Amino acid sequence: xxxxxxxxxxxxxxxxxxxxxxxxxxxxxxxxxxxxxxxxxxxxxxxxxxxxxxxxxxxxxxxxxxxxxxxxxxxxxxxxxxxxxxxxxxxxxxxxxxxxxxxxxxxxxxxxxxxxxxxxxxxxxxxxxxxxxxxxxxxxxxxxxxxxxxxxxxxxxxxxxxxxxxxxxxxxxxxxxxxxxxxxxxxxxxxxxxxxxxxxxxxxxxxxxxxxxxxxxxxxxxxxxxxxxxxxxxxxxxxxxxxxxxxxxxxxxx
Amino acid sequence: xxxxxxxxxxxxxxxxxxxxxxxxxxxxxxxxxxxxxxxxxxxxxxxxxxxxxxxxxxxxxxxxxxxxxxxxxxxxxxxxxxxxxxxxxxxxxxxxxxxxxxxxxxxxxxxxxxxxxxxxxxxxxxxxxxxxxxxxxxxxxxxxxxxxxxxxxxxxxxxxxxxxxxxxxxxxxxxxxxxxxxxxxxxxxxxxxxxxxxxxxxxxxxxxxxxxxxxxxxxxxxxxxxxxxxxxxxxxxxxxxxxxxxxxxxxxxxxxxxxxxxxxxxxxxxxxxxxxxxxxxxxxxxxxxxxxxxxxxxxxxxxxxxxxxxxxxxxxxxxxxxxxxxxxxxxxxxxxxxxxxxxxxxxxxxxxxxxxxxxxxxxxxxxxxxxxxxxxxxxxxxxxxxxxxxxxxxxxxxxxxxxxxxxxxxxxxxxxxxxxxxxx
Numbered sequence: 001x002x003x004x005x006x007x008x009x010x011x012x013x014x015x016x017x018x019x020x021x022x023x024x025x026x027x028x029x030x031x032x033x034x035x036x037x038x039x040x041x042x043x044x045x046x047x048x049x050x051x052x053x054x055x056x057x058x059x060x061x062x063x064x065x066x067x068x069x070x071x072x073x074x075x076x077x078x079x080x081x082x083x084x085x086x087x088x089x090x091x092x093x094x095x096x097x098x099x100x101x102x103x104x105x106x107x108x109x110x111x112x113x114x115x116x117x118x119x120x121x122x123x124x125x126x127x128x129x130x131x132x133x134x135x136x137x138x139x140x141x142x143x144x145x146x147x148x149x150x151x152x153x154x155x156x157x158x159x160x161x162x163x164x165x166x167x168x169x170x171x172x173x174x175x176x177x178x179x180x181x182x183x184x185x186x187x188x189x190x191x192x193x194x195x196x197x198x199x200x201x202x203x204x205x206x207x208x209x210x211x212x213x214x215x216x217x218x219x220x221x222x223x224x225x226x227x228x229x230x231x232x233x234x235x236x237x238x239x240x241x242x243x244x245x246x247x248x249x250x251x252x253x254x
Numbered sequence: 255x256x257x258x259x260x261x262x263x264x265x266x267x268x269x270x271x272x273x274x275x276x277x278x279x280x281x282x283x284x285x286x287x288x289x290x291x292x293x294x295x296x297x298x299x300x301x302x303x304x305x306x307x308x309x310x311x312x313x314x315x316x317x318x319x320x321x322x323x324x325x326x327x328x329x330x331x332x333x334x335x336x337x338x339x340x341x342x343x344x345x346x347x348x349x350x351x352x353x354x355x356x357x358x359x360x361x362x363x364x365x366x367x368x369x370x371x372x373x374x375x376x377x378x379x380x381x382x383x384x385x386x387x388x389x390x391x392x393x394x395x396x397x398x399x400x401x402x403x404x405x406x407x408x409x410x411x412x413x414x415x416x417x418x419x420x421x422x423x424x425x426x427x428x429x430x431x432x433x434x435x436x437x438x439x440x441x442x443x444x445x446x447x448x449x450x451x452x453x454x455x456x457x458x459x460x461x462x463x464x465x466x467x468x469x470x471x472x473x474x475x476x477x478x479x480x481x482x483x484x485x486x487x488x489x490x491x492x493x494x495x496x497x498x499x500x501x502x503x504x505x506x507x508x509x510x511x512x513x514x515x516x517x518x519x520x521x522x523x524x525x526x527x528x529x530x531x532x533x534x535x536x537x538x539x540x541x542x543x544x545x546x547x548x549x550x551x552x553x554x555x556x557x558x559x560x561x562x563x564x565x566x567x568x569x570x571x572x573x574x575x576x577x578x579x580x581x582x583x584x585x586x587x588x589x590x591x592x593x594x595x596x597x598x599x600x601x602x603x604x605x606x607x608x609x610x611x612x613x614x615x616x617x618x619x620x621x622x623x624x625x626x627x628x629x630x631x632x633x634x635x636x637x638x639x640x641x642x643x644x645x646x647x648x649x650x651x652x653x654x655x656x657x658x659x660x661x662x663x664x665x666x667x668x669x670x671x672x673x674x675x676x677x678x
Binding site (some may be wrong): 101118119235 | 333622643674676
């Protein structure tokens, strides 16, 4: 495994509507590693994922984000995506009128590999990936997210992960609201992604079950907008056993 | 070159401010257009009905509804009656200043109900002027009729633009009690510099019967399309409509549904795009007359360039339609500051025990949608272009028959070089 840094977040602070949410966050994720980001509700975990992806709903008030050696703090989300970043959404949006197939085709356009595929070849490729995620091929003709169950939406997120093959994927509570079967499918998707060379993963979750099939290299605890603890996979078991109360008294950055 | 003018097409139920330019559409019809009535019709020959089948079906509904084949009175007599009742001048102690001031629309609407005439109340979305024009231009109507006990039937009608011509087609449909008909209308054009396509559909859907109507409009530049429908639903009848409006310099669409039978249902889904300086003008009317009737209008589209769109959507709860429900939802994605959208949702309530809803979202993509798409590598411009193309691709996936699929592919090929292979 290589130890080159894939993502370096330094002194990152961010706010939404003038309310500070992230405070001086430092985080380094090396290429090929799998990290888990945990923390109580409202700690700022999803915000961190969104800020790294460039969500304009948040204002970066200090610090920077370096991805593959380049400062991407001022880069638009589409350029971050094209650079190899991926954010799996906790609540994927619905876009009425846009068939899934049209959407998938559009997001792959201009990308190496899938972007060069002809129509039928692309469809076959998508269908093959869909099969690994137990998705009915008929979903391709449905409107994006419209009428999808929670499980279907998350499977579609995983499908895009496998289709786009980003070098760093941040999965924001991809496991939330899933039943056991759907959780198994999502876990399979994560495993498939991890088999890609250099695949780097940051999993934001409350549920340690999804981590059972992933070798975690590092765990981080976010509380009140700051990272208050770093550790290896043993930290996950510790949180499982004792909860987040133990971190409540720790000082956070101001 | 002289031009005939249709002065009042797709008119609102009652006019609003003239300056808003949404009361009605005006259509110029050049006099030098040749009249054609050519259409390709594909169906089981047994589905062709006798001329007059639609009118006969309405007479049957008249008897079923009012117990008599005759109207109670003429519309003029009914209007006079309504005016007398609301302004009983001459009565002892009546002060003319106390008279209820009814608009021309209110008087007519009340009078139509007083006549107790199913045929007299029949209407199409584009209105009487367009109905007369299209019927006259079309020649003999294609008549499609199912018979009780028939298996589900399908019919396809393709009309197309011809150079320098108005090619119009009239279709009368009678769906017998308990039967089902899938009717696919396709309007298309190849390379014409100037032409018009017209279609005029009158349909009756019998008790417990279903009509699924799909209209695919994939006309090219230089074409004006007039697509007019009027549909009457009997007890427990069901109407499902899907419009895909893709091309044509000007596209006018009208649909009026008389939900007369108890428990009848109508659902209309319309998807459209407007590009360059194209004009789209729609008028949909859901007239609830029967108890526990239900209607749904769902219209969504993308407006680019300096295109213009007007949608008038009316849900009318006529007195007596207890328990009726109607909803109207519209989404318009505007990808250009020069595009113009006009939306006129109207809910008329003449009955207390009803539920009517409408909602509209008009503008650019919302920030959450945009961020989602951007996070997958699409710039805002690419996201909007995708929405435009997706409407065409959706039309392909929803195309009910080979006529419609071929028309959408031909249209898509003009606008997106790789369209065919992307949907194949």
